[in-house]
Amino acid sequence: MISAGIDIGSRTIKLVLVENGQIIEFRKAENSFDTLKVCSSLLEGLSYDSITSTGYGRYLFDEYLKCNVISEIKAFALGAKFVHPECRSVLDIGGQDTKAISLDANGKMKKFEMNDKCAAGTGRFLEIMAMTLRYTLDEFGMRALAAKDSLSINSMCTVFAESEVISMVARGADRAGIAKGIHQSIVSRSIALLKRIGMEGTVVFAGGVAYNKCIVQLLEEQLQAEIFVPEQPQLIGALGAALAGN
């Protein structure tokens, strides 16, 4: 039996097919104004027995194609457990949301915390800050990683942080140092979420932001815990959805 999982995020749509406990196919595409069109092109040419949706657009997809629906929290919990069976804590930083999830020994969700309703401290925040500093997203993380000092950013609101960064640039502050400070602010916020769920053991770090080496390193240093980044961190939600339908 082939089970499909589709994770409709605010920035990216991810698709995973699972058969006999193995990932047999995965695809991803940037989300657009026409979410359903992106979904149908992702699904093109694929056959499967069941499909489960998750993510921001999960109900939209359900209206379009009757399917199972699960929250992204459950999806990330299932996906993380699959890629790292001993997993007890999950951090997911996506485009719009940051979530920390704790699991019991059986992989059942114990507690979760999410960021406040704005996009502060999420992938979207990183993107906007990279743009403000005229870096590409990749360059942004690399420069921050290489920076010696971290200049502290106090505003977590995307709009205020942008003006703060602009005024730091105007004062002649080191660009890479500002970049590191921005990364640090996201890390501090994520650690606070992880503490609130009573994190333990290795943290599975998923979502698009897990590609960012600087965030991973800062998390490792400050949490003093092992951070496990799956090979395809962005697909964990879609994987979890596929597993839920299995």
Add this chain to the structure above:
Amino acid sequence: MADYHEMWAGLGLDLKTHDMLLEIVGKGYTDVFLSQKNRPKGMEYFDFVMSEVHGLRIKEILDAKAEGRKVIGTYCVFVPEELVLAIDGVCIGLCAGAEFGFEEAEKFLPRNTCSLIKSAFGFKLGKVCPYVESADMIVGENTCDGKKKAYESFKDIVNDLYVMDLPQMKSPEGRSLLKAEYKKFAQRLEEMSGKKITVESLKKGIEIANNKRKAIHRLSALRAAELSPISGLDGLLANQIFFYDDPIRFTNSVNAVCDELEVRIKEGVGVFPKDTPRVLISGCPMAVPNWKLPFIIENSNAVIVGEEMCTGERGTQNLVNTNANSVDELIDNIVDRYFQIDCAVFTPNPGRLEHIKEMVKKYKADGVIHYGLQFCQPYQMESKILEKELETAGIPVLLIETDYSQEDAGQIKTRVDAFVERIQK
């Protein structure tokens, strides 16, 4: 609905804006309540009340005024309805449950004031609340700092604002203060109405208020049934209408719904499938038409089995003892009841935690969703303590912080969905 425009114009309402507001609330009501499946037949009465909320009920109130009865508007469950009834007055809980007129309100209030307070100002300033306009006196009360300070400017924009002080600690001194304030309030009611509060009239007032509470207690108890015979939204609606309907008619209507629910329980009829996760909601009050969170919860595969809020059991629990021989003794009995209200303005407030635990047990809730209004310090602060204590006791908790806007509905839905997945057996 009949045409009430003349009546509304007479009250000085802004007719155009008011029409718009009624349309929005009417549409919201249809979407939230009338779309529910398998509702008890008795809820038709409440549908009718809601459809006539600014119509027939206002006409009744104006008729009462014409007979010389006084209309008292209130914003808090600490204002004793018994005393108002004892002067044959009409006690109306003023609603403040919609994001309306906030811009105007912010001319008086800082932006970081909770939606409830802003809404009270917004409705008054926007001239869209016929209840505020019909009131002979409006009672403010010193609960949180937000309300307490807001009344200082509110007094300039409403007719007759009477501010009642309230204790903040459950000490003997606190109780004395409450009694002194209730006596003062009783005196003021006597003065304004020209009617004397007698043992007989007060006993009658107590009886009416007690009966209204008893009916709600009965309804609450029926919601403990394994197969929920009524939705949480409808349960909340009854608790909301509690504040402004005619008390005797309300009591009879709730009891009629209860009769029907008893039959439903016997016949195994429910509004949600068996084993639907059961949620207790707790926190700030939800005034009409604030249905956002309960609507999300009950559309996320869960049923609300109780409300630990002012528009719920915090507001309605406990009765007043009628066993007394003088007005002073009766006021003592009234104080005894109201002094037990475990509002978060009290410090410390351990009774609330105990009450939540008791409700979880009584209504067989699988988890608690705490509703904290943004900028409501007392409830927000308490929520952190409650979360810790309840989770330690093995009761799952989800804290939701929100306001009256609709823009965060998606984010709330994600949290609620995940919480329901967590508590599902």
